[in-house]
Amino acid sequence: MKFIRQSIIGKALFLFAVLMAIAFGLGIALNRGGVDAIPTNFFLLAVVSGLALIFILFAADIVAPLKRLTRQVQNLLTGKSYRRIDPTTIDEVGVLTHFFNEITRDLEKISYDLRERRRMSSELDIASQIQQDVLPKEAPATPGLDIVAKTRAAAEIGGDTFDFLLSPDGSQLFIYVGDVTGHGVPSGLIMMMVDTLVTTLVAQGVANGRDIIVKTNALLTPRISSRLFMTTVMLRWVKSEQKFYYTGAGHEHILVYRKATETVEPIKSGGIALGMIPDVSKIAMEKEIPPLAVGDCVVLYSDGITEAKNQTGEMHGLQRLADSLKKHGYRPTAEGIFDSLTKEFQGFVEEYVQIDDITMIVIKYLGPDAAPSKVKLAVSSEEASAEHKSKVWDWTS
Amino acid sequence: MVSTYSLSTEIIRTSFGLIHAGGEIDQTGLPDLENAVKPLLGNPALKILVLDCAALTFINSKVVGYLVYLHTTLAKSGRKLILAGLNETLTDILSLVGLITILPHYETWEQAVENSKS
Numbered sequence: 090m091k092f093i094r095q096s097i098i099g100k101a102l103f104l105f106a107v108l109m110a111i112a113f114g115l116g117i118a119l120n121r122g123g124v125d126a127i128p129t130n131f132f133l134l135a136v137v138s139g140l141a142l143i144f145i146l147f148a149a150d151i152v153a154p155l156k157r158l159t160r161q162v163q164n165l166l167t168g169k170s171y172r173r174i175d176p177t178t179i180d181e182v183g184v185l186t187h188f189f190n191e192i193t194r195d196l197e198k199i200s201y202d203l204r205e206r207r208r209m210s211s212e213l214d215i216a217s218q219i220q221q222d223v224l225p226k227e228a229p230a231t232p233g234l235d236i237v238a239k240t241r242a243a244a245e246i247g248g249d250t251f252d253f254l255l256s257p258d259g260s261q262l263f264i265y266v267g268d269v270t271g272h273g274v275p276s277g278l279i280m281m282m283v284d285t286l287v288t289t290l291v292a293q294g295v296a297n298g299r300d301i302i303v304k305t306n307a308l309l310t311p312r313i314s315s316r317l318f319m320t321t322v323m324l325r326w327v328k329s330e331q332k333f334y335y336t337g338a339g340h341e342h343i344l345v346y347r348k349a350t351e352t353v354e355p356i357k358s359g360g361i362a363l364g365m366i367p368d369v370s371k372i373a374m375e376k377e378i379p380p381l382a383v384g385d386c387v388v389l390y391s392d393g394i395t396e397a398k399n400q401t402g403e404m405h406g407l408q409r410l411a412d413s414l415k416k417h418g419y420r421p422t423a424e425g426i427f428d429s430l431t432k433e434f435q436g437f438v439e440e441y442v443q444i445d446d447i448t449m450i451v452i453k454y455l456g457p458d459a460a461p462s463k464v465k466l467a468v469s470s471e472e473a474s475a476e477h478k479s480k481v482w483d484w485t486s
Numbered sequence: 487m488v489s490t491y492s493l494s495t496e497i498i499r500t501s502f503g504l505i506h507a508g509g510e511i512d513q514t515g516l517p518d519l520e521n522a523v524k525p526l527l528g529n530p531a532l533k534i535l536v537l538d539c540a541a542l543t544f545i546n547s548k549v550v551g552y553l554v555y556l557h558t559t560l561a562k563s564g565r566k567l568i569l570a571g572l573n574e575t576l577t578d579i580l581s582l583v584g585l586i587t588i589l590p591h592y593e594t595w596e597q598a599v600e601n602s603k604s
Contacts, residue, residue: 270551271513315558316551320583339583361584365554372584392547444513445547 097151097180104143111139154182158189165193213274217245217470220277223284224468228253230461231262233331233454237427239484240391240448242470248276248319249391249446250284253464254291260328263291263298264450267321267363268340268391272446279317282309283363287323298323298336299375306338306363306373318364322389324452325375331457333378333387338363341392344411346418346426348384353411353418383456386418386426393447397438397482405437423453424465431484441482491515492541493522502599503532508541513548520552527556533565534602538595540571550583557589568602570595 093099115135119127157174164171173193176186224240240249248269255262267283269276286305295301302323309319322340324333335343337358345354361372378387390410397405410430417429427449455462469485491509498504503526511519526532535556545553557567569591572580580586592598 268547270547314555316555318551318554318583320547339585341582357582359584361587365584366588372587396546 094179097182100150100180101147104146108139108143150178151180151182154178154186158182158186162189165189165196213245216274216277217242220246220281221468221470223281224250225252225466226468228464228466229255229262230463231326231328232461233457233459234262234326235423235453235455235459235462236264236450236464237423237466238448238450238464239427239467240446240469241393241443241484242446243272243393243443245470246272246274246277247446247470248272248280249393249448250280251389251448251450252284252287254288256291256296257294261296262326262328263287263301263323264326264389264452265298265321265323266340266389266391266448266450267319268393268446268448269319270317275314275317276446279309279313279319279364282312283319283321297375298325298334299373302336302338302360302363302373303368303370306369307367310364310367313364318362320362320392322358324378324387324389332380334375335378336360336373336375338369338373339365341390341395342407343378344388344390344414345378345381346386346388346414347382348386348419349382351415351419353415355407355411381454383454384419384421385454386414386423387452387454388414388426388430389448389450389452391446391448393443393445394434394449396445397434397441397443397447399437399441400439405434409433409437421453423451426453427451435481435483438482440480443482491518493518495522495526497526497529497532498599501531501533502602503529503535504538504595504599505535506538506541506595508543510544511542511549512544512546516548516552519549523556527559530563534568534599535560535565536568536570536595536598536602538570539573539576540594542571542576543573544575545579547583550579550585553580553585553589566590566602568592568598570598 093103154177161171161174171193173190174186176183228236238251240247240251242249248271249267251266253262253264265287267280269279283305286308287301290301290304295304302321320340321338322343323336326333335356335358337360339360339362340358342355342357345356347354356378359374361369394410395405395407413430413433414426417426420426420429430449430451467484491507491511494506496504505523505526507519523535526535553567560567567589569589571594572591577586580589592601
């Protein structure tokens, strides 16, 4: 019986067999009743009735479901609204109906996923834009300091940050670079929190880097996951003294190029990353960078620079960056130094698919009498296109 | 670039969870490290987890973040994370972010077990 239910041919053979059985039975019955011959008209009527019966049964069981299915397939193909059909048989038409239902279910899921992806992509674009708006587009020009700062996120949302904030009385310039663990949305949210906190604290008149770090950490730690933290180093430029002070929070070294000796001093930033422990007041310390001479240079960066790997898996590293600075620190402008460091970095990583956010700030000290120069800033993010990935790494997206 | 690493765990003296990690662990190896540590983390009888880093050559900031998470999660339930066998690179990485100041560390995992009371 299963063969009959599962196959149209089986059904046709079954109906034919039934018809033959009826004809045979009728023949026997007529024979027993003494009827030797039947009129032609009666025979034809019986044949036509039998065929009509087969047709009706065939139409009800096969043609009608097939027509229902065809109508819905046409609706699907022409973009009209369609509905799923309950399969009433388990033959080929039933299998096709089931297939149609599965296909439409999958199509709806894919369509939903696409819509969801488009929505998320659009929200990511908005978030990325908000984040780029938070990052500085211009910085206060400070007499004596020539500055270039660039950041490039590894995804739409980055975890690196930097900013230049003038104290309310204009006597001090705070420069900081920060790097949240990893990259992407969670890091971006932490970065936004820290930027907001630091900006607020400076605007409220908190006058030194240590207090800013301690207060930021105290406000940040209870509000973030214990897996996330942000390393940062805060420089404080005191205009009257023409001196930098620094407070580290577990960040990379500060590199100082000395023009007179053509050497580079890596200064350990110290401290503990923001978000690791609730109170860093006993750890955070503000220290002085030994006075700069005209032509000296300070470089801040994130670990995206030092941990970037070349094609053989070798890391760029602090030493390579320090050696580059030693070679190019003599250049007269921050831009010249920045471009040379970038060129050497590019030469090392070549076609690097950026996996971490990269930030670098170059500050050239031009002396107290130098005219203020415009701070050059750039913010960009990695594009996920294959086309871009075949190019040599650079700061632009 | 695929990071190459090795991971194994064992339980010592019923209350020490020991994780032997080797090679370079970054974001690609982190899920395996988490999976390896998970059963130890979920075992309340283990009062101290010792991360044996003797064969570990590099960790990135994501792994450092995970160590901070391990430290805080264990501390909340009165348990402890101890590091052992840190090489120079790892010491530099952990001291850079300041983690070395909050995590106890020993030269070998045997010393960590000997000197720690569970």
